[in-house]
Amino acid sequence: GPQKVDRQVDSVCPFCGVGCLVTYQVRDEKIISVKGREGPANEGRLCVKGRFGMDYIHSPDRITQPLIRKEGVAKDLELMDGHTDWREVFREATWQEALDLATQPLNALRHQHGPKSLAGFGSAKGSNEEAYLFQKLVRTGFGSNNVDHCTRLCHASSVAALLEGVGSGAVSNPVRDVEHSDLIIVIGSNPTANHPVAATWMKNAAQRGTRIVLADPRITDIGRHAWRTLPFKADTDVALLNAMLHVIVTENLCDESFLRDRADNVAELKAHVQDYTPEAMSAVCGIPADTIREVARAYASAKAAMILWGMGVSQHVHGTDNVRCLIALASITGQIGRPGTGLHPLRGQNNVQGASDAGLIPMMYPNYQRVSDKSAHDWFEKFWDTKLDDQPGYTVVEIMNKALAPDTDPHKVRGMYIMGENPAMSDPDLNHARHALASLQHLVVQDIFLTETAWLADVLLPASAWPEKTGTVSNTDRTVQMGRQAVLPPGDAKPDLWIIQQIAERMGLNWLYAGEHDGVAEVYEEMRQAMAPTIGGIDWARLNAGSVTYPCVNAEDPGQPIVFHDHFPTKDGRVWLVPAELISAAERPDADYPFVLITGRQLEHWHTGSMTRRATVLDALEPAATASMCGADLRRLGLQAGQTVRVASRRGAIELQLRCDEGTPVGTVFVPFAYVEAAANELTHAALDPFGKIPEFKYCAVQIQAL
Numbered sequence: 001g002p003q004k005v006d007r008q009v010d011s012v013c014p015f016c017g018v019g020c021l022v023t024y025q026v027r028d029e030k031i032i033s034v035k036g037r038e039g040p041a042n043e044g045r046l047c048v049k050g051r052f053g054m055d056y057i058h059s060p061d062r063i064t065q066p067l068i069r070k071e072g073v074a075k076d077l078e079l080m081d082g083h084t085d086w087r088e089v090f091r092e093a094t095w096q097e098a099l100d101l102a103t104q105p106l107n108a109l110r111h112q113h114g115p116k117s118l119a120g121f122g123s124a125k126g127s128n129e130e131a132y133l134f135q136k137l138v139r140t141g142f143g144s145n146n147v148d149h150c151t152r153l154c155h156a157s158s159v160a161a162l163l164e165g166v167g168s169g170a171v172s173n174p175v176r177d178v179e180h181s182d183l184i185i186v187i188g189s190n191p192t193a194n195h196p197v198a199a200t201w202m203k204n205a206a207q208r209g210t211r212i213v214l215a216d217p218r219i220t221d222i223g224r225h226a227w228r229t230l231p232f233k234a235d236t237d238v239a240l241l242n243a244m245l246h247v248i249v250t251e252n253l254c255d256e257s258f259l260r261d262r263a264d265n266v267a268e269l270k271a272h273v274q275d276y277t278p279e280a281m282s283a284v285c286g287i288p289a290d291t292i293r294e295v296a297r298a299y300a301s302a303k304a305a306m307i308l309w310g311m312g313v314s315q316h317v318h319g320t321d322n323v324r325c326l327i328a329l330a331s332i333t334g335q336i337g338r339p340g341t342g343l344h345p346l347r348g349q350n351n352v353q354g355a356s357d358a359g360l361i362p363m364m365y366p367n368y369q370r371v372s373d374k375s376a377h378d379w380f381e382k383f384w385d386t387k388l389d390d391q392p393g394y395t396v397v398e399i400m401n402k403a404l405a406p407d408t409d410p411h412k413v414r415g416m417y418i419m420g421e422n423p424a425m426s427d428p429d430l431n432h433a434r435h436a437l438a439s440l441q442h443l444v445v446q447d448i449f450l451t452e453t454a455w456l457a458d459v460l461l462p463a464s465a466w467p468e469k470t471g472t473v474s475n476t477d478r479t480v481q482m483g484r485q486a487v488l489p490p491g492d493a494k495p496d497l498w499i500i501q502q503i504a505e506r507m508g509l510n511w512l513y514a515g516e517h518d519g520v521a522e523v524y525e526e527m528r529q530a531m532a533p534t535i536g537g538i539d540w541a542r543l544n545a546g547s548v549t550y551p552c553v554n555a556e557d558p559g560q561p562i563v564f565h566d567h568f569p570t571k572d573g574r575v576w577l578v579p580a581e582l583i584s585a586a587e588r589p590d591a592d593y594p595f596v597l598i599t600g601r602q603l604e605h606w607h608t609g610s611m612t613r614r615a616t617v618l619d620a621l622e623p624a625a626t627a628s629m630c631g632a633d634l635r636r637l638g639l640q641a642g643q644t645v646r647v648a649s650r651r652g653a654i655e656l657q658l659r660c661d662e663g664t665p666v667g668t669v670f671v672p673f674a675y676v677e678a679a680a681n682e683l684t685h686a687a688l689d690p691f692g693k694i695p696e697f698k699y700c701a702v703q704i705q706a707l
């Protein structure tokens, strides 16, 4: 029969950006099961992570007491191997002592070396309120704009292209709008693994006749539901997309009235794509010219067609160019601004949209107001009643480089505060990133586990897991939703919002958020004022009653799931089209490193694995790191599935088990990045897209050896 529960608490799934609503079933102060709830993104559906992944919060690995690095214990990179007892490295402390020891060195570094010697990484796994307060702390307390988070590793290039082109970095249409599409292009994305409930809406649409085009070097599960699959060669997105643009332009399939009324730089784009014939580009991208023509015609002539993309598009040195091409495709065909059309960069983390909106980025205040824009700068100086730096701060990878800068560099980063992020696993070229973290004079880490990053901390502040606190998150569809505290944090762990305020107080900031749950509603209301054109109509009471999609400007506004009906939020209301050239990956295969490495995720594990590898069911489903290759490559190398191999790049080497996956292209190996014992990012390359500053996680050269 049904299990008896003490209470049921409504919240949002803490894993991916789809934003499924859940109800926790609580018994004896433990979450014993999770039910899907009727929400706009999920209608009661959940994937395996949302359904079975929640017991990470009850893991015995939780940090339950503030910890201080013991006197004289060096920041040894080997300590994070999982075999070290934390007591060898840290001692327990009271909150009072830990908070003082966390903050005093930050104050001293600022005093001695200036505001730019400090930096903060906030989190896309926390609430909007935490993100907002964290960036406010860095800008007003640390005194610089050196604040960033994992959006830099995710859709930074998409956001750069979208802000430039359409004036807004968010999606134009929600995922469920695929119901109204007669064709969808899924490019550089494996939605079944990474946005599983979103993938179910795509599959349902396909059953009803929507044609799915999967354009991806890896043919993943969604390919089984596709009308056409385009397994283009990794790194050749622009070749494929420019060839499609060429077909649409030369065969007069453009929506000329849309272009006349709503687009600029059209002639330049049309002239640029003339040279990119399907025949010429077929040789580059490996897709037959006829297929390129067929798909381009189908997209242009569809009544409503939508493009959805993921990290396969964004994580390249030409990630911004890739997205410029997608914007051009949607614009020249008029496939935007109506139901079933538009551009949807599928957001990864549960709150990466909201954390970015809230200003957890170095070049923008809340609501994407540029720190370099005088009126925005002046507005926030008044709003926060303090002096603010008007120079953009450094981004994630730049901050790591600045940590290793010579002592003479006036912008050398010496002290950091990291809340809920794990750059010692998630950054590219991990040896570099880990050395950078270890070299800091002072590192404060706030997390729920002793993550790989936390092992390098001077002070470790035990935080709360998502089901232990109340706050809001914004999903990939721009829908703001409330999560509620279901259980108390274990031991002496505290809500992140409380910890941020304690640090702020010790930096001399006079904040007063006195209400329930550490003043979460007051923080939200302050953020709402700073973001009036976006969420002005969504007050706390409204969120308490249900989900609302922004833009929502006043109490009567029901929220706008579909945007760009009649104008774009650019200066002149028109879309700006940007031609893109072919640019090669930063590191290509050669005789020594003949294989291409593609990193990514898998269904059962979440990002760096700190949560899901501590979730019993998920860990049992995928207990070990694997490298996937196709059968032809295995035979060619005389290797077998199940065998352990060494995968090495110029930057590092890992050992893991081979898996045969016919969806992996010839000459390529796919490795998920969730496994510390075989951390894929030890191999990756830190080359950056010049616009989004996103690293090239999706392409570098490796060699493979049998062990």
Ligand code: SF4
Binding pocket: 013, 014, 015, 016, 017, 018, 019, 020, 042, 045, 046, 047, 048, 049, 050, 051, 195, 196, 197, 198
């Ligand atoms: Fe959670 Fe995403 Fe799965 Fe929904 S699809 S249950 S939000 S992980």
